[in-house]
Amino acid sequence: xxxxxxxVFINDVKFGDSTKVENxxxxxxxxxxxxxxxxxxNIKNIDIELAxxxxxxxxxxxxxxxxxxxxxxxxxxIFPGVLGKVDTVGSGRTHALKNVAVVTAxxxxxxxxxxxxxxxxxxxxxxxxxxxxxxxxxxxVDGLKQYEHEAAVRMIGFKAAKYLGEVARNIExxxxxVYETEPILESVKKYxxxxxxxxxxxxxxxxxxxxxxxxxxxxxxxxxxILYPTEMMDGAxxxxxxxxxxxxxxxxxxxxxxxxxxxxxxxxxxxxxxxxIATNETVxxxxxxxxxxxxxxxxxxxxxDGAxxxxEGFGNPDTDLIMNCKKIENEGIKTVIVTDEYAGRDGSSQxxxxxxxxxxxxxxxxxxxxxxxxxxxxxxxxxxxxxxxVAGGFDGSLRKDGSIEVxxxxxxxxxxxxxxxxxxxxxx
Numbered sequence: 001x002x003x004x005x006x007x008v009f010i011n012d013v014k015f016g017d018s019t020k021v022e023n024x025x026x027x028x029x030x031x032x033x034x035x036x037x038x039x040x041x042n043i044k045n046i047d048i049e050l051a052x053x054x055x056x057x058x059x060x061x062x063x064x065x066x067x068x069x070x071x072x073x074x075x076x077x078i079f080p081g082v083l084g085k086v087d088t089v090g091s092g093r094t095h096a097l098k099n100v101a102v103v104t105a106x107x108x109x110x111x112x113x114x115x116x117x118x119x120x121x122x123x124x125x126x127x128x129x130x131x132x133x134x135x136x137x138x139x140x141v142d143g144l145k146q147y148e149h150e151a152a153v154r155m156i157g158f159k160a161a162k163y164l165g166e167v168a169r170n171i172e173x174x175x176x177x178v179y180e181t182e183p184i185l186e187s188v189k190k191y192x193x194x195x196x197x198x199x200x201x202x203x204x205x206x207x208x209x210x211x212x213x214x215x216x217x218x219x220x221x222x223x224x225x226i227l228y229p230t231e232m233m234d235g236a237x238x239x240x241x242x243x244x245x246x247x248x249x250x251x252x253x254x255x256x257x258x259x260x261x262x263x264x265x266x267x268x269x270x271x272x273x274x275x276x277i278a279t280n281e282t283v284x285x286x287x288x289x290x291x292x293x294x295x296x297x298x299x300x301x302x303x304x305d306g307a308x309x310x311x312e313g314f315g316n317p318d319t320d321l322i323m324n325c326k327k328i329e330n331e332g333i334k335t336v337i338v339t340d341e342y343a344g345r346d347g348s349s350q351x352x353x354x355x356x357x358x359x360x361x362x363x364x365x366x367x368x369x370x371x372x373x374x375x376x377x378x379x380x381x382x383x384x385x386x387x388x389x390v391a392g393g394f395d396g397s398l399r400k401d402g403s404i405e406v407x408x409x410x411x412x413x414x415x416x417x418x419x420x421x422x423x424x425x426x427x428x
Protein backbone atom coordinates (compact mmCIF):
# COMPACT_ATOMS: atom_id res chain seq x y z
CA UNK A 1 0.00 0.00 0.00
CA UNK A 2 1.37 3.39 -1.04
CA UNK A 3 0.30 6.73 0.44
CA UNK A 4 1.42 10.21 -0.54
CA UNK A 5 1.07 12.57 2.41
CA UNK A 6 0.99 16.20 1.34
CA UNK A 7 1.91 18.63 4.11
CA VAL A 8 0.55 22.17 4.08
CA PHE A 9 2.45 24.16 6.70
CA ILE A 10 0.41 26.71 8.64
CA ASN A 11 2.18 29.67 10.25
CA ASP A 12 -0.86 31.31 11.87
CA VAL A 13 -4.61 30.91 12.37
CA LYS A 14 -7.08 33.80 12.33
CA PHE A 15 -10.82 34.25 12.11
CA GLY A 16 -11.97 35.58 8.73
CA ASP A 17 -14.85 36.00 6.31
CA SER A 18 -14.12 32.65 4.66
CA THR A 19 -12.30 29.46 5.59
CA LYS A 20 -9.16 29.26 3.46
CA VAL A 21 -5.37 29.19 3.46
CA GLU A 22 -3.47 32.21 2.16
CA ASN A 23 0.27 32.79 2.46
CA UNK A 24 0.60 30.17 5.18
CA UNK A 25 -2.29 31.57 7.25
CA UNK A 26 -5.41 29.50 7.96
CA UNK A 27 -8.46 31.76 8.07
CA UNK A 28 -11.54 30.33 9.77
CA UNK A 29 -15.09 31.52 9.23
CA UNK A 30 -16.31 30.97 12.78
CA UNK A 31 -20.04 31.18 12.04
CA UNK A 32 -19.78 28.76 9.13
CA UNK A 33 -17.70 26.32 11.18
CA UNK A 34 -20.14 26.45 14.11
CA UNK A 35 -22.99 25.70 11.72
CA UNK A 36 -21.03 22.80 10.20
CA UNK A 37 -20.17 21.14 13.51
CA UNK A 38 -23.23 22.07 15.58
CA UNK A 39 -26.73 20.67 15.73
CA UNK A 40 -26.23 17.92 18.30
CA UNK A 41 -29.24 17.88 20.62
CA ASN A 42 -26.99 16.76 23.49
CA ILE A 43 -24.89 19.94 23.36
CA LYS A 44 -26.37 23.21 24.67
CA ASN A 45 -23.40 25.54 24.19
CA ILE A 46 -20.60 25.46 21.64
CA ASP A 47 -17.92 28.04 20.86
CA ILE A 48 -14.59 28.26 19.05
CA GLU A 49 -11.50 30.01 20.35
CA LEU A 50 -7.91 30.27 19.15
CA ALA A 51 -4.74 29.57 21.13
CA UNK A 52 -1.28 30.21 19.70
CA UNK A 53 2.19 29.18 20.88
CA UNK A 54 3.58 31.56 23.46
CA UNK A 55 0.26 33.08 24.47
CA UNK A 56 -0.67 33.15 28.16
CA UNK A 57 -3.52 30.71 27.66
CA UNK A 58 -4.49 27.54 29.53
CA UNK A 59 -6.82 25.03 27.84
CA UNK A 60 -8.60 22.61 30.19
CA UNK A 61 -10.12 20.08 30.51
CA UNK A 62 -8.83 18.78 27.18
CA UNK A 63 -10.59 15.79 25.64
CA UNK A 64 -9.01 15.18 22.23
CA UNK A 65 -6.52 16.76 19.84
CA UNK A 66 -7.02 16.17 16.11
CA UNK A 67 -5.06 17.19 13.02
CA UNK A 68 -7.15 18.38 10.04
CA UNK A 69 -6.69 16.08 7.03
CA UNK A 70 -8.49 15.31 3.78
CA UNK A 71 -8.40 12.42 1.30
CA UNK A 72 -7.49 13.85 -2.10
CA UNK A 73 -7.00 10.69 -4.16
CA UNK A 74 -7.58 7.03 -3.51
CA UNK A 75 -10.19 4.94 -1.78
CA UNK A 76 -12.19 6.06 1.21
CA UNK A 77 -12.55 9.20 3.31
CA ILE A 78 -10.79 10.55 6.36
CA PHE A 79 -11.90 8.85 9.62
CA PRO A 80 -13.47 5.80 7.94
CA GLY A 81 -16.30 4.17 9.85
CA VAL A 82 -16.66 7.30 11.96
CA LEU A 83 -17.50 10.07 9.49
CA GLY A 84 -17.05 8.24 6.19
CA LYS A 85 -17.89 4.84 4.75
CA VAL A 86 -15.96 1.84 5.96
CA ASP A 87 -13.68 1.68 2.91
CA THR A 88 -10.10 0.61 3.49
CA VAL A 89 -7.87 3.68 3.58
CA GLY A 90 -4.13 4.21 3.57
CA SER A 91 -3.47 4.52 -0.17
CA GLY A 92 -3.61 7.31 -2.72
CA ARG A 93 -3.03 10.85 -1.49
CA THR A 94 -3.92 12.69 1.69
CA HIS A 95 -3.31 16.33 2.56
CA ALA A 96 -2.67 17.49 6.14
CA LEU A 97 -2.64 20.93 7.73
CA LYS A 98 0.57 20.93 9.77
CA ASN A 99 1.32 23.00 12.89
CA VAL A 100 -2.40 23.27 13.59
CA ALA A 101 -4.91 21.19 15.56
CA VAL A 102 -8.50 20.98 16.69
CA VAL A 103 -8.68 20.71 20.48
CA THR A 104 -11.96 19.70 22.15
CA ALA A 105 -12.66 21.04 25.64
CA UNK A 106 -15.54 22.00 27.91
CA UNK A 107 -17.33 20.58 30.94
CA UNK A 108 -15.53 17.45 32.15
CA UNK A 109 -16.64 13.99 31.02
CA UNK A 110 -14.34 11.82 33.14
CA UNK A 111 -11.64 12.65 35.64
CA UNK A 112 -8.81 11.67 33.29
CA UNK A 113 -8.75 14.81 31.17
CA UNK A 114 -5.88 17.19 30.73
CA UNK A 115 -4.27 20.59 30.59
CA UNK A 116 -2.48 22.34 27.71
CA UNK A 117 -0.55 25.48 28.64
CA UNK A 118 0.54 27.53 25.64
CA UNK A 119 3.48 29.07 27.52
CA UNK A 120 5.44 28.62 30.74
CA UNK A 121 6.85 25.42 32.28
CA UNK A 122 3.73 23.39 31.46
CA UNK A 123 4.14 24.15 27.77
CA UNK A 124 7.49 22.35 27.83
CA UNK A 125 5.75 19.10 28.76
CA UNK A 126 3.10 19.02 26.06
CA UNK A 127 3.84 18.80 22.32
CA UNK A 128 0.52 20.51 21.63
CA UNK A 129 1.71 23.87 22.99
CA UNK A 130 3.72 24.22 19.78
CA UNK A 131 0.61 24.15 17.59
CA UNK A 132 -1.89 26.80 16.53
CA UNK A 133 -4.96 25.36 18.26
CA UNK A 134 -8.56 25.82 17.20
CA UNK A 135 -10.33 25.02 20.46
CA UNK A 136 -13.92 23.81 20.32
CA UNK A 137 -15.57 24.32 23.72
CA UNK A 138 -18.74 22.22 23.94
CA UNK A 139 -20.92 21.88 27.03
CA UNK A 140 -23.67 19.27 27.37
CA VAL A 141 -27.33 19.69 28.21
CA ASP A 142 -28.11 19.20 31.87
CA GLY A 143 -28.32 15.61 33.11
CA LEU A 144 -26.62 14.05 30.09
CA LYS A 145 -24.96 10.70 30.76
CA GLN A 146 -21.17 10.48 30.44
CA TYR A 147 -21.16 8.15 27.42
CA GLU A 148 -23.50 10.38 25.45
CA HIS A 149 -21.51 13.45 26.48
CA GLU A 150 -18.21 11.91 25.34
CA ALA A 151 -19.70 10.67 22.06
CA ALA A 152 -21.19 14.07 21.23
CA VAL A 153 -17.95 15.98 21.86
CA ARG A 154 -15.89 13.33 20.05
CA MET A 155 -17.99 13.62 16.90
CA ILE A 156 -17.89 17.42 17.01
CA GLY A 157 -14.09 17.23 17.08
CA PHE A 158 -13.93 14.95 14.06
CA LYS A 159 -16.39 17.13 12.13
CA ALA A 160 -14.28 20.18 12.94
CA ALA A 161 -11.09 18.48 11.73
CA LYS A 162 -12.79 17.33 8.54
CA TYR A 163 -14.25 20.81 7.89
CA LEU A 164 -10.85 22.47 8.27
CA GLY A 165 -9.00 19.72 6.40
CA GLU A 166 -11.19 20.28 3.37
CA VAL A 167 -9.43 23.61 2.66
CA ALA A 168 -6.25 21.65 1.85
CA ARG A 169 -7.90 19.60 -0.89
CA ASN A 170 -6.88 21.82 -3.81
CA ILE A 171 -3.72 23.31 -2.32
CA GLU A 172 -0.31 22.35 -3.65
CA UNK A 173 1.45 21.01 -0.54
CA UNK A 174 4.69 22.48 0.72
CA UNK A 175 6.07 18.96 1.05
CA UNK A 176 4.99 15.52 -0.12
CA UNK A 177 6.23 12.42 1.64
CA VAL A 178 5.69 8.91 0.30
CA TYR A 179 5.09 5.90 2.55
CA GLU A 180 4.88 2.42 1.08
CA THR A 181 4.50 -1.07 2.50
CA GLU A 182 4.41 -3.97 0.07
CA PRO A 183 2.52 -7.23 0.68
CA ILE A 184 4.64 -9.49 2.87
CA LEU A 185 5.90 -11.88 0.15
CA GLU A 186 6.87 -8.97 -2.10
CA SER A 187 8.49 -7.19 0.80
CA VAL A 188 10.64 -10.16 1.78
CA LYS A 189 11.67 -10.69 -1.83
CA LYS A 190 12.57 -7.01 -2.19
CA TYR A 191 14.63 -6.85 1.04
CA UNK A 192 15.91 -10.41 1.57
CA UNK A 193 18.84 -9.38 3.77
CA UNK A 194 17.06 -6.96 6.08
CA UNK A 195 15.52 -7.97 9.44
CA UNK A 196 11.72 -8.02 9.40
CA UNK A 197 10.34 -5.65 12.02
CA UNK A 198 6.74 -5.07 13.08
CA UNK A 199 4.97 -2.70 15.40
CA UNK A 200 2.54 -3.96 18.05
CA UNK A 201 0.16 -1.07 18.68
CA UNK A 202 -1.65 -1.51 22.00
CA UNK A 203 -4.93 0.44 22.14
CA UNK A 204 -6.65 1.58 25.32
CA UNK A 205 -9.97 -0.28 25.68
CA UNK A 206 -10.04 -0.86 29.39
CA UNK A 207 -13.39 -0.34 31.01
CA UNK A 208 -15.82 2.56 31.10
CA UNK A 209 -14.93 5.60 28.94
CA UNK A 210 -11.75 3.84 27.84
CA UNK A 211 -12.56 3.39 24.17
CA UNK A 212 -10.47 3.46 21.02
CA UNK A 213 -12.02 2.90 17.59
CA UNK A 214 -10.70 0.92 14.63
CA UNK A 215 -12.66 1.75 11.47
CA UNK A 216 -15.46 2.85 13.80
CA UNK A 217 -15.49 -0.36 15.84
CA UNK A 218 -14.81 -0.17 19.58
CA UNK A 219 -11.49 -2.01 19.89
CA UNK A 220 -12.86 -3.86 22.94
CA UNK A 221 -14.71 -5.96 20.40
CA UNK A 222 -11.80 -6.86 18.14
CA UNK A 223 -9.17 -9.57 18.21
CA UNK A 224 -5.66 -8.47 17.23
CA UNK A 225 -5.43 -7.67 13.55
CA ILE A 226 -2.86 -6.69 10.93
CA LEU A 227 -2.95 -3.19 9.44
CA TYR A 228 -0.87 -1.37 6.90
CA PRO A 229 0.95 1.47 8.70
CA THR A 230 -0.50 4.03 6.30
CA GLU A 231 -4.05 3.24 7.42
CA MET A 232 -3.40 5.12 10.66
CA MET A 233 -2.44 8.23 8.66
CA ASP A 234 -5.97 8.35 7.23
CA GLY A 235 -7.69 8.04 10.61
CA ALA A 236 -8.39 4.31 10.72
CA UNK A 237 -7.72 4.50 14.47
CA UNK A 238 -9.19 7.33 16.55
CA UNK A 239 -9.37 8.13 20.23
CA UNK A 240 -12.48 8.05 22.37
CA UNK A 241 -11.00 7.40 25.78
CA UNK A 242 -10.49 9.21 29.05
CA UNK A 243 -7.21 7.60 30.10
CA UNK A 244 -4.77 9.81 32.03
CA UNK A 245 -3.92 12.85 29.92
CA UNK A 246 -0.13 12.34 30.01
CA UNK A 247 -0.12 8.96 28.26
CA UNK A 248 -3.37 9.05 26.32
CA UNK A 249 -3.00 8.79 22.55
CA UNK A 250 -5.15 11.63 21.20
CA UNK A 251 -6.30 11.19 17.62
CA UNK A 252 -3.48 13.56 16.60
CA UNK A 253 -0.99 10.95 17.82
CA UNK A 254 -2.71 8.13 15.96
CA UNK A 255 -2.44 10.21 12.77
CA UNK A 256 1.20 11.11 13.46
CA UNK A 257 2.51 8.05 15.29
CA UNK A 258 6.24 8.66 15.79
CA UNK A 259 7.14 4.98 15.99
CA UNK A 260 5.57 4.39 12.60
CA UNK A 261 7.34 7.46 11.18
CA UNK A 262 10.72 6.32 12.54
CA UNK A 263 10.30 2.77 11.28
CA UNK A 264 9.49 4.09 7.81
CA UNK A 265 12.67 6.20 7.92
CA UNK A 266 14.70 3.02 8.34
CA UNK A 267 12.56 0.89 6.01
CA UNK A 268 14.54 -0.50 3.10
CA UNK A 269 17.79 0.73 4.65
CA UNK A 270 18.33 -0.92 8.02
CA UNK A 271 15.08 -2.87 8.44
CA UNK A 272 12.11 -4.22 6.53
CA UNK A 273 9.07 -2.64 8.23
CA UNK A 274 6.39 -5.20 7.38
CA UNK A 275 3.35 -3.85 9.20
CA UNK A 276 1.34 -3.10 12.33
CA ILE A 277 -0.44 -5.48 14.67
CA ALA A 278 -3.24 -3.59 16.42
CA THR A 279 -4.32 -5.12 19.71
CA ASN A 280 -6.37 -4.07 22.72
CA GLU A 281 -5.90 -3.74 26.47
CA THR A 282 -8.68 -5.61 28.23
CA VAL A 283 -10.05 -6.01 31.74
CA UNK A 284 -10.51 -9.74 32.28
CA UNK A 285 -7.66 -12.24 32.41
CA UNK A 286 -9.20 -14.52 29.76
CA UNK A 287 -9.39 -11.58 27.34
CA UNK A 288 -5.79 -10.61 28.10
CA UNK A 289 -4.68 -14.18 27.39
CA UNK A 290 -6.64 -14.27 24.12
CA UNK A 291 -5.31 -10.97 22.84
CA UNK A 292 -1.68 -11.62 23.81
CA UNK A 293 -1.85 -15.13 22.32
CA UNK A 294 -3.16 -13.73 19.05
CA UNK A 295 -0.60 -10.94 19.03
CA UNK A 296 2.26 -13.42 19.39
CA UNK A 297 0.68 -15.69 16.78
CA UNK A 298 0.44 -12.86 14.25
CA UNK A 299 4.02 -11.79 14.96
CA UNK A 300 5.18 -15.32 14.17
CA UNK A 301 2.87 -15.51 11.14
CA UNK A 302 4.54 -12.40 9.73
CA UNK A 303 7.94 -13.98 10.28
CA UNK A 304 9.16 -11.07 12.37
CA ASP A 305 12.71 -10.89 13.61
CA GLY A 306 11.87 -8.02 15.94
CA ALA A 307 8.89 -6.09 17.28
CA UNK A 308 8.34 -2.76 18.99
CA UNK A 309 5.46 -2.85 21.48
CA UNK A 310 3.89 0.37 22.80
CA UNK A 311 1.16 0.62 25.40
CA GLU A 312 -1.43 3.26 26.25
CA GLY A 313 -2.17 3.96 29.88
CA PHE A 314 -0.65 2.44 33.00
CA GLY A 315 -1.32 0.04 35.86
CA ASN A 316 -3.54 -2.76 34.62
CA PRO A 317 -2.34 -2.32 30.98
CA ASP A 318 1.21 -3.05 32.21
CA THR A 319 0.07 -6.67 32.41
CA ASP A 320 -1.03 -6.63 28.74
CA LEU A 321 2.31 -5.06 27.83
CA ILE A 322 4.37 -7.69 29.62
CA MET A 323 2.20 -10.58 28.37
CA ASN A 324 2.66 -9.36 24.78
CA CYS A 325 6.40 -8.95 25.29
CA LYS A 326 6.89 -12.34 26.95
CA LYS A 327 4.84 -14.33 24.44
CA ILE A 328 6.43 -12.66 21.42
CA GLU A 329 9.88 -13.32 22.90
CA ASN A 330 8.87 -16.97 23.41
CA GLU A 331 8.39 -17.16 19.64
CA GLY A 332 12.06 -16.24 19.18
CA ILE A 333 11.30 -12.65 18.23
CA LYS A 334 13.22 -9.83 19.89
CA THR A 335 11.13 -7.08 21.45
CA VAL A 336 11.50 -3.50 22.62
CA ILE A 337 8.70 -2.18 24.84
CA VAL A 338 7.76 1.50 25.01
CA THR A 339 6.08 2.74 28.17
CA ASP A 340 6.12 5.44 30.82
CA GLU A 341 6.50 5.15 34.58
CA TYR A 342 4.45 5.74 37.71
CA ALA A 343 7.33 5.58 40.14
CA GLY A 344 6.00 7.91 42.83
CA ARG A 345 6.77 11.58 43.23
CA ASP A 346 10.28 10.79 44.46
CA GLY A 347 10.87 8.19 41.74
CA SER A 348 11.58 5.39 44.21
CA SER A 349 8.53 3.18 43.67
CA GLN A 350 8.22 0.28 41.22
CA UNK A 351 7.77 1.85 37.81
CA UNK A 352 5.44 -0.74 36.26
CA UNK A 353 2.72 -2.88 37.82
CA UNK A 354 4.14 -5.98 36.09
CA UNK A 355 7.56 -7.14 34.97
CA UNK A 356 9.40 -10.09 33.44
CA UNK A 357 13.07 -10.88 32.70
CA UNK A 358 12.26 -11.09 28.99
CA UNK A 359 11.40 -7.37 29.01
CA UNK A 360 15.06 -6.47 28.87
CA UNK A 361 14.85 -3.72 26.22
CA UNK A 362 12.72 -0.83 27.45
CA UNK A 363 12.18 2.75 26.31
CA UNK A 364 10.54 4.94 28.94
CA UNK A 365 8.99 8.32 28.35
CA UNK A 366 9.23 9.69 31.87
CA UNK A 367 7.74 9.47 35.37
CA UNK A 368 4.14 10.69 35.34
CA UNK A 369 4.11 11.21 39.13
CA UNK A 370 6.63 14.06 38.94
CA UNK A 371 5.02 17.25 40.24
CA UNK A 372 5.05 20.69 38.68
CA UNK A 373 3.68 24.14 39.51
CA UNK A 374 1.91 25.78 36.59
CA UNK A 375 1.80 29.58 36.94
CA UNK A 376 -1.41 31.60 36.46
CA UNK A 377 -2.46 32.39 32.91
CA UNK A 378 -4.18 35.52 31.61
CA UNK A 379 -6.85 33.49 29.82
CA UNK A 380 -8.56 30.16 30.46
CA UNK A 381 -10.26 28.35 27.58
CA UNK A 382 -12.69 25.91 29.14
CA UNK A 383 -12.69 25.94 32.94
CA UNK A 384 -10.36 25.17 35.85
CA UNK A 385 -13.27 23.98 38.01
CA UNK A 386 -12.11 20.36 37.74
CA UNK A 387 -8.36 20.73 38.27
CA UNK A 388 -8.52 19.29 41.79
CA UNK A 389 -10.36 16.24 40.45
CA VAL A 390 -8.41 15.25 37.32
CA ALA A 391 -5.86 12.42 37.46
CA GLY A 392 -2.68 14.02 38.75
CA GLY A 393 -4.54 16.68 40.69
CA PHE A 394 -5.52 16.70 44.37
CA ASP A 395 -7.46 18.77 46.87
CA GLY A 396 -5.80 22.17 46.77
CA SER A 397 -4.15 21.78 43.34
CA LEU A 398 -5.83 24.97 42.15
CA ARG A 399 -4.45 27.85 44.19
CA LYS A 400 -6.13 31.18 44.90
CA ASP A 401 -3.79 33.05 42.55
CA GLY A 402 -4.72 30.76 39.65
CA SER A 403 -1.55 28.70 39.74
CA ILE A 404 -1.85 24.91 39.76
CA GLU A 405 0.24 22.23 41.45
CA VAL A 406 -0.22 18.85 39.78
CA UNK A 407 1.58 15.71 38.76
CA UNK A 408 2.58 15.87 35.11
CA UNK A 409 0.07 13.11 34.38
CA UNK A 410 -2.48 15.96 34.21
CA UNK A 411 -0.65 17.51 31.23
CA UNK A 412 -1.88 16.30 27.85
CA UNK A 413 0.85 14.29 26.10
CA UNK A 414 3.51 14.74 28.80
CA UNK A 415 4.65 11.09 28.89
CA UNK A 416 3.10 9.78 25.68
CA UNK A 417 4.02 6.14 25.20
CA UNK A 418 4.63 6.36 21.48
CA UNK A 419 7.38 8.85 22.26
CA UNK A 420 5.33 11.77 20.94
CA UNK A 421 7.19 14.26 23.11
CA UNK A 422 10.67 14.70 24.50
CA UNK A 423 10.65 13.19 27.98
CA UNK A 424 12.56 10.05 28.84
CA UNK A 425 14.25 8.58 31.90
CA UNK A 426 17.76 7.44 32.78
CA UNK A 427 18.76 4.42 34.80
CA UNK A 428 21.63 4.67 37.25
